[in-house]
Amino acid sequence: MKARAFSYLRPASVAEALAAFAAADGDASYIAGGQSLVPALALRLQAPERLIDIAHIPELRGIALADGVLRLGALTRHVEAHDNPLIAAHAPLLALAAPFVAHPAIRNRGTLGGSVALADPASEFPAMMLALEAEMEIAGPDGTRRVPAAAFFQDLYQTAIEPGELLVAFHIPVAGPHHRCAFDELARRRGDYALVGCGVMLGFDDAIVAEARIAFLSVGPVPQRAAAAEAALTGRALDAEAIRAAQAALADDLDPQDDEQVPAAMRLHLARVLLGRLLGRIAGDAA
């Protein structure tokens, strides 16, 4: 199958891109890295009349640190999430998750903005934005607004981005020297979408867990924080008992459904195994 014939525009600014979308009467798509959109066009899962290529807009680029916040332009590529020293130092969950996203050719073109705007529940970066408590900067006809990650992912492939709006950048409060992070996932083959994935970020006060953030992917229609497991860890040492308590608490956090890949009970079991491994890894590093 081939894509429908489409017109192609390459705006030079966010304002031009928004105007181009508005002029298309809703029959348009933005394209960034094209790693999800182009296959969807080829299969005619999407068939817009107009493609608006945002990959050359300078306002959507850049990786910068200011006042304790890391700003990542929406066009930051997956490969940069892995290689950029500012990201590795200040938002390590993105760097740790990047090698698990697809394959090198896709990581060279795919953008953080495209991944997060698409909001595939099996994607690594949306869940890590949730764990990092990022704010999404969104531009629309009425100006720019910021949406916290906790309010951004609304349902399966549905986000706070309204039709025609553009995701401009991520604003991420930086991790400090007292934070320890770990990411891993379980997939049938390396590069496949994960059966379950998890990122953990713990803030320590000496040996005590002062802050816990745990986010899962592939456990439901949206990426999910594990509030009960976080509470089970907070205010105590990260020992075997605390890890078991966090694993047990996942029953209150996650409610996976049966699907063609694995039954719900198996997915919850895998999530517990994964969380135990990650917490054990952090405990080992901290010791």
Ligand SMILES: Cc1cc2nc3c(=O)[nH]c(=O)nc-3n(C[C@H](O)[C@H](O)[C@H](O)COP(=O)(O)OP(=O)(O)OC[C@H]3O[C@@H](n4cnc5c(N)ncnc54)[C@H](O)[C@@H]3O)c2cc1C
């Ligand atoms: C074989 C294969 C395996 C893959 N495996 C994984 C995987 O394991 N994990 C994973 O997370 N992903 C995986 N992906 C998806 C890949 O990471 C995509 O690159 C990413 O999801 C989309 O980024 P993109 O820049 O290519 O977006 P595009 O494909 O250009 O766009 C995707 C969607 O987002 C919209 N969009 C893009 N940028 C913006 C913006 N700034 N503002 C508003 N809307 C925007 C587009 O209109 C489109 O609807 C895989 C893809 C392939 C083809």
